[in-house]
Amino acid sequence: MITRNQVKRINRLKTRKRRDEGVFLVEGVRLVEELLDSELQVELAVVAPSLVRVERGAQLAKTIRDSGMQLAEVTDSELSELADTETPQGVLAIAREPSWELANLQPGDRTAMLVYDRLTDPGNLGTLMRTAHALGVDWCVALPGSVDPWSPKAVRASAGSVFHVPVSREPWPEVMNWLRERDFTIFCADPGGEPVTRGVVRGEGFALVLGNEPSGLSEEVRNACDARIGIHLSGKMDSLNVATAGALLLDRLIGDPDRS
Amino acid sequence: MITRNQVKRINRLKTRKRRDEGVFLVEGVRLVEELLDSELQVELAVVAPSLVRVERGAQLAKTIRDSGMQLAEVTDSELSELADTETPQGVLAIAREPSWELANLQPGDRTAMLVYDRLTDPGNLGTLMRTAHALGVDWCVALPGSVDPWSPKAVRASAGSVFHVPVSREPWPEVMNWLRERDFTIFCADPGGEPVTRGVVRGEGFALVLGNEPSGLSEEVRNACDARIGIHLSGKMDSLNVATAGALLLDRLIGDPDRS
Numbered sequence: 389m390i391t392r393n394q395v396k397r398i399n400r401l402k403t404r405k406r407r408d409e410g411v412f413l414v415e416g417v418r419l420v421e422e423l424l425d426s427e428l429q430v431e432l433a434v435v436a437p438s439l440v441r442v443e444r445g446a447q448l449a450k451t452i453r454d455s456g457m458q459l460a461e462v463t464d465s466e467l468s469e470l471a472d473t474e475t476p477q478g479v480l481a482i483a484r485e486p487s488w489e490l491a492n493l494q495p496g497d498r499t500a501m502l503v504y505d506r507l508t509d510p511g512n513l514g515t516l517m518r519t520a521h522a523l524g525v526d527w528c529v530a531l532p533g534s535v536d537p538w539s540p541k542a543v544r545a546s547a548g549s550v551f552h553v554p555v556s557r558e559p560w561p562e563v564m565n566w567l568r569e570r571d572f573t574i575f576c577a578d579p580g581g582e583p584v585t586r587g588v589v590r591g592e593g594f595a596l597v598l599g600n601e602p603s604g605l606s607e608e609v610r611n612a613c614d615a616r617i618g619i620h621l622s623g624k625m626d627s628l629n630v631a632t633a634g635a636l637l638l639d640r641l642i643g644d645p646d647r648s
Numbered sequence: 649m650i651t652r653n654q655v656k657r658i659n660r661l662k663t664r665k666r667r668d669e670g671v672f673l674v675e676g677v678r679l680v681e682e683l684l685d686s687e688l689q690v691e692l693a694v695v696a697p698s699l700v701r702v703e704r705g706a707q708l709a710k711t712i713r714d715s716g717m718q719l720a721e722v723t724d725s726e727l728s729e730l731a732d733t734e735t736p737q738g739v740l741a742i743a744r745e746p747s748w749e750l751a752n753l754q755p756g757d758r759t760a761m762l763v764y765d766r767l768t769d770p771g772n773l774g775t776l777m778r779t780a781h782a783l784g785v786d787w788c789v790a791l792p793g794s795v796d797p798w799s800p801k802a803v804r805a806s807a808g809s810v811f812h813v814p815v816s817r818e819p820w821p822e823v824m825n826w827l828r829e830r831d832f833t834i835f836c837a838d839p840g841g842e843p844v845t846r847g848v849v850r851g852e853g854f855a856l857v858l859g860n861e862p863s864g865l866s867e868e869v870r871n872a873c874d875a876r877i878g879i880h881l882s883g884k885m886d887s888l889n890v891a892t893a894g895a896l897l898l899d900r901l902i903g904d905p906d907r908s
Contacts, residue, residue: 511771515889524882549885622784622902625809629775632895635888639896642882 390460394432398470401482402540410487412538415473415480417445422548424451429484434460436467439478448479472540485538488554490566493527499593500525500642501572503563505609506533506600507630513537514545515631516598521549523638528555529563531609533600564612567595574614576605577637579627581618584640596637601630617641650720654692658730661742662800670747672798675733675740677705682808684711689744694720696727699738708739732800745798748814750826753787759853760785760902761832763823765869766793766860767890773797774805775891776858781809783898788815789823791869793860824872827855834874836865837897839887841878844900856897861890877901 401413411431414423417439423430433452439445452459467476493499502525507513513535520528530537537546537555567574573594575584597613599605605613619628619636628636661673671691674683677699683690693712699705712719727736753759762785767773773795780788790797797806797815827834833854835844857873859865865873879888879896888896 515892518885518889519892521885522879522881522888545889547885547887547889552884619782619899621782624812625778625781625807627807628782628895629778629805629807629891631889632775632779632891635892635895636899639879639899 390434390462390466394434394460395470398434398480398482402472410485411482412485412543413472413480413540414483414543415471415476415540416544417448417477417479419543419548420479420481421448423481423483423551424448424455426548426551428486428551430455430457430481431484432458432460432482434462434467434470434480436462436464436478438464438467441478445478452479473544483551486554488556490527490529490556490558490563493554495526495570495572495593497593499527499572500638501567501593501595502528502634502638503595503597503609504528504530504534505560505597505605506531506603507598508533508535508600509630510535510539510541511545512601512629512631514542514547514550516634517542517546517549517553517555519631519635519638521546521553523635523642525553525638525642528553530555530557531560531563531606532557533606560606560608560612563595574612575637575641576610576613576616577630577633578605578616578618581616583620584617584637594641596634596641598630598634602627650694650722650726654694654720655730658694658740658742662732670745671742672745672803673732673740673800674743674803675731675736675800676804677708677737677739679803679808680739680741681708683741683743683811684708684715686808686811688746688811690715690717690741691744692718692720692742694722694727694730694740696722696724696738698724698727701738705738712739733804743811746814748816750787750789750816750818750823753814755786755830755832755853757853759787759832760898761827761853761855762788762894762898763855763857763869764788764790764794765820765857765865766791766863767858768793768795768860769890770795770799770801771805772861772889772891774802774807774810776894777802777806777809777813777815779891779895779898781806781813783895783902785813785898785902788813790815790817791820791823791866792817793866820866820868820872823855834872835897835901836870836873836876837890837893838865838876838878841876843880844877844897854901856894856901858890858894862887
């Protein structure tokens with residue numbers, strides 16, 4: 389059984405209104421598994437009979453039941469109505485948005501940060517969160533004007549990485565001060581920027597700022613850059629998708645022990 | 649004026665039926681500009697008054713008129729009805745699908761090829777076409793089971809790169825024979841593969857095969873691989889988006905003169 393209030397609440401989460409409540413919606417087996425595997429607080433799980441029809445779903449249903457979290461059981465058609473996606477796989481959850489603040493980050497050597505300057509496409513932002521997670525980025529910041537990292541599309545594109553890699557939403561002056569006080573190098577992605585050479589990042593930490601597609605970086609960010617960096621394009625296309633450009637720059641900045 | 653037949657034809661192009669006709673739909677100023685800048689044949693341009701309201705659009709309208717191509721003029725609301733996107737920016741076009749075949753490729757030194765093995769997401773395939781174009785890949789192949797490179801979503805994600813980088817649709821045995829006969833190295837992307845070291849590709853050409861997300865490479869492709877390669881992930885996420893993984897592997901395989 390699901391209450392009328394729970395249904396209303398889930399429906400609100402599919403619109404921008406949910407920002408007022410500090411919670412967001414997670415759908416599907418893989419994403420809910422990732423959510424339960426994170427430190428985020430789950431407020432409600434909603435489960436339908438189709439979940440237990442595959443082994444992996446049955447395992448997830450057991451985990452949900454054993455956890456003692458609040459649980460609503462609905463029919464498959466009720467779940468389809470509640471879901472934002474077409475195939476919710478018999479499960480969705482409401483989770484509390486974490487309140488990450490840069491002030492809480494204790495930087496170590498070679499701390500890597502990714503900053504989104506008015507990134508408006510949720511698919512690109514989510515894909516970048518997934519890349520950040522895979523490449524070992526420590527922190528992400530979504531500057532004002534960027535898409536909500538907890539929107540359903542961004543969460544899906546991140547494959548659950550938004551549950552694990554901290555992403556805070558703070559204005560540039562605060563972020564810049566934080567970076568300056570700790571001697572971080574501020575790199576800005578720019579199609580006309582200098583190609584990155586491995587080893588450019590030494591002891592200290594760094595932040596890589598990615599701008600809006602197609603309008604680029606905002607003036608205040610551009611002015612604060614220590615270096616504008618880009619990918620040397622040997623082909624005829626003059627730009628890369630922002631999630632691709634961000635991945636290539638991060639890979640080169642972070643480097644790894646396997647590269648010659 | 650637009651004829652009833654032209655309207656019917658455009659509406660068919662928004663569905664899978666258009667495959668029968670060998671033509672596809674292109675929408676928006678930037679994409680139509682890219683189309684006119686390519687060697688592809690344009691069958692019909694459709695223009696509405698809103699196109700000329702911005703300087704860049706007015707320039708495009710002039711180019712279309714001067715070219716002597718078949719042109720239909722419609723109202724803005726008629727164009728919105730015809731378009732697949734919400735903001736067609738006053739212009740769309742029907743173009744003839746090029747008939748690229750691997751048999752026509754004359755490989756040179758360090759020829760780079762990208763092969764899609766059952767890639768089903770049009771956004772990922774389009775993003776990979778854009779990356780291939782930017783990094784100087786010479787040829788792409790979409791194996792059976794892959795999404796149509798000329799679908800509206802793939803064309804949009806490619807930012808027009810599908811008009812420039814050849815992409816053929818051929819079965820694996822033919823592709824493999826072509827590669828073997830020319831001593832190409834066949835690399836397969838695999839999350840558990842060996843990290844790529846720069847310089848691994850020397851004189852000869854290579855093909856990088858990307859598999860389905862999440863099921864991976866098909867058996868026949870996997871068996872033909874010379875090497876399985878992957879990205880060493882320092883973070884906690886066990887996989888990357890396929891368009892991101894493809895970009896990182898290509899960047900490392902192709903290398904560039906700016907890297908140390």
